[in-house]
Amino acid sequence: EKEELQKAWLKSAIEDLETAKDLFRLTRFSGCLFFCHLVIEKTLKAIYIKVNDTYPPPTHKLINLANLSKLELSTELKLYLAEITTFNVEARYDIFKEKLYKKATKEFTKKYFDITKVLFIKFKNLL
Template identity: 40%
Template structure:
């Protein structure tokens, strides 16, 4: 796989992070979490291409991606906690049945924290991309 493919995933991750910021500003809290999940999923897929030199797995499961990249042991407790927080935000945001429940749990403060942690984890993975 090429650097171009890696950059493609990085660019998508950056775009999704910008979208998450925009959603926070407009108080669309459900989509802050969804786009934060997408941000991390896509930066993990960039790292997958870099490390494995193959097409990333067709999964939205952040824990599976991290496991396949042998990152689980290298993630801090906070980073691991973020992955666990983001996982349901990807799925539940897509289905109307769960949206109302999820919306009740997502406050401005909680979304700010999720976004801050997402930016930190994305930055950490980007640093790893440059190291390898």
């Protein structure tokens, strides 16, 4: 069952990565960033299951998930995860959406979409 749960989280992360790619192509940049967050969150939750042998906690905070999964995080990686975490909050709640729309330029979104792809591969290789 543990392996099935890991596979389910990873499969969902892969689907979300494809969705992020499609949204970027369609210039739906804030949506792309939201899905970037989902990709990393779901991949970290798969790692959490592997490391802790239990279902992951209901959190969207990527640094917390990484720490609970006993991952060593560089300062740079912590900064990326902190920024990517904001995409979840800012996309979900109307009072924060304007902030995400303003920063979700093509250049900013491409940067974080590229970072997401690199992190996805890095984290996936830990499974």
